[in-house]
Amino acid sequence: MLEHQDGPLIVQSDMTVLLDYEHPMAEEARRKLILFAELVKRPGNWHTYKMSSLSLWNAASTGMDAASIIDSLKQYARYGLPGVLETNIRILMERYGKLRLEISEGKLLLYGEESLLHELAGHSVIAECLQERINGGTWEVSPEHRGQLKQELIRLGFPVIDLAGYHTGEALSVALRHVTKQGRSFMLRDYQHQAVNLFYKEGTIQGGSGVVVLPCGAGKTIVGIAALARLNSATLILTSNATSVQQWKEELLDKTTLLPSEVGEYTGSSKQVRPVTIATYQILTHRKSKKDSFSHMKLFSERDWGLIIYDEVHLLPAPVFRMTADIQATRRLGLTATLVREDGCEEDVFSLIGPKQFELQWKTVEAEGHIASVKCTEIRVPLDQGISELYHSSEKRSRARLAAENPGKVTVVRQLLERHQGTPTLIIGQYLDQLHALADSLAVPVITGELPQQERQSLYEQFKAGDVPVLAVSKVANFAVDLPDAAVAIQISGSYGSRQEEAQRIGRILRPKGGLNEAWFYTIVTDDTSETEYAARRQMFMLEQGYQYELEKR
DNA sequence: CACGACGAAA
DNA sequence: AGGAGTTCGTCGTG
Numbered sequence: 001m002l003e004h005q006d007g008p009l010i011v012q013s014d015m016t017v018l019l020d021y022e023h024p025m026a027e028e029a030r031r032k033l034i035l036f037a038e039l040v041k042r043p044g045n046w047h048t049y050k051m052s053s054l055s056l057w058n059a060a061s062t063g064m065d066a067a068s069i070i071d072s073l074k075q076y077a078r079y080g081l082p083g084v085l086e087t088n089i090r091i092l093m094e095r096y097g098k099l100r101l102e103i104s105e106g107k108l109l110l111y112g113e114e115s116l117l118h119e120l121a122g123h124s125v126i127a128e129c130l131q132e133r134i135n136g137g138t139w140e141v142s143p144e145h146r147g148q149l150k151q152e153l154i155r156l157g158f159p160v161i162d163l164a165g166y167h168t169g170e171a172l173s174v175a176l177r178h179v180t181k182q183g184r185s186f187m188l189r190d191y192q193h194q195a196v197n198l199f200y201k202e203g204t205i206q207g208g209s210g211v212v213v214l215p216c217g218a219g220k221t222i223v224g225i226a227a228l229a230r231l232n233s234a235t236l237i238l239t240s241n242a243t244s245v246q247q248w249k250e251e252l253l254d255k256t257t258l259l260p261s262e263v264g265e266y267t268g269s270s271k272q273v274r275p276v277t278i279a280t281y282q283i284l285t286h287r288k289s290k291k292d293s294f295s296h297m298k299l300f301s302e303r304d305w306g307l308i309i310y311d312e313v314h315l316l317p318a319p320v321f322r323m324t325a326d327i328q329a330t331r332r333l334g335l336t337a338t339l340v341r342e343d344g345c346e347e348d349v350f351s352l353i354g355p356k357q358f359e360l361q362w363k364t365v366e367a368e369g370h371i372a373s374v375k376c377t378e379i380r381v382p383l384d385q386g387i388s389e390l391y392h393s394s395e396k397r398s399r400a401r402l403a404a405e406n407p408g409k410v411t412v413v414r415q416l417l418e419r420h421q422g423t424p425t426l427i428i429g430q431y432l433d434q435l436h437a438l439a440d441s442l443a444v445p446v447i448t449g450e451l452p453q454q455e456r457q458s459l460y461e462q463f464k465a466g467d468v469p470v471l472a473v474s475k476v477a478n479f480a481v482d483l484p485d486a487a488v489a490i491q492i493s494g495s496y497g498s499r500q501e502e503a504q505r506i507g508r509i510l511r512p513k514g515g516l517n518e519a520w521f522y523t524i525v526t527d528d529t530s531e532t533e534y535a536a537r538r539q540m541f542m543l544e545q546g547y548q549y550e551l552e553k554r
Numbered sequence: 555c556a557c558g559a560c561g562a563a564a
Numbered sequence: 565a566g567g568a569g570t571t572c573g574t575c576g577t578g
Contacts, residue, residue: 286564288572288573397565
């Protein structure tokens, strides 16, 4: 492999990699890097990536090996690789595949090297899951502990390849339509087809559980529906909110041969359990009080599901993980646009739902024209003298709010609205006071949680029709699936350092536009305050996806 | 019974 | 660490 003395990467022994973003080869290096490392910091033009056991195992699960990772690093490393790092990568990558779960003669067996198994069995949590030592390299596992075992082993640093297979579940005859109910012709896109194939892994026992990562608007629902049609079995679909439940149902009826009587909604208002059932995470985790049990979890066993689809798997709540640990013999498909969680439960997604099976970079979908190309800009606004003094004399928590609600942001918003006059624009903010004040001074309607659904709908309609060109929205924008698409989004404040929120808000303007297929995202941040740090953290996921934020100062 | 309002939960 | 939002279930009203 060719080595460049002046490459864009500085590779350090603590598993971090610095990427010089100004370097001419930065882009191609980044494309390689994101396959096995995660962006953690971005001070100036140096982006800090970090390899973790999880980022390496996700890479391993999609077929990479230690050699190809080391080659990629060597190819772009400015000063070569520290020897200890090479060894670390090899050790971690070799761990993927050292332990296997398989079924033999009706018994669930854990295979591995004798010394390793001996050591692991010494941990009480592991011992609990193991039944009997068959021989040095084989232990019998109690089937009900299949999930817990995988979860505990990954915590100890040893991922398990689960080849124990799945039960088929109740049969259900379903096919994709070539012409939808609405009369449009319908075909899976290449990447959707590929995603289903990689999830299912025809002819092997390895497929059948894992996560598919596709950007907003790239048709995750279609991937789920195609998986369902491939498996032809009763399916439970879990998703984040009621609107999304309806959308799944509409898509299922529109694009498959399923009959309305075969698709059920399991929500607060209706509790249908049908061959295909769609439920919210909320109802599964709902309890009257803290000491009650999760009575709706019985939905998992109410029917013989052959497939469970976890939509928005990055939002999956902890109690559902616990249930999922118990149903490891059921096929599981996780869908998400951002596999980052803000609660650090990525390991549980990996061990209980499954490893990442397919990921499409946002920029790839953009290049194919399926989503708009977004120009991101961070605009720094100074804090007025008076407020600045107040800021410096305040407690840390009131500071964040002072910076976020900087009245100087209004002028910038006004300028941006002029710049993009005639283009549908969303103004998105975190604080109701701020939104109302801004909307008043700009004479723009506001949508917050207080506004009744009917009035929201009516504003959405007017926005779609172009009668209302600018709409101010609160955090409802994070959840509302039916919020119309826009071409410009102006973020005036957001919740701390949430990478997901940033991605979601940008997702609002991704739907393909005619013509140049362009969209604009502006994030307005108060200069010289902690808000700049939060803004930087928020941008991490988008930067990882290859987006760049231009910086404007006022 | 259909609905809207309200409090609790995560 | 905190603000805002959603959902579920219950209870009251027409």
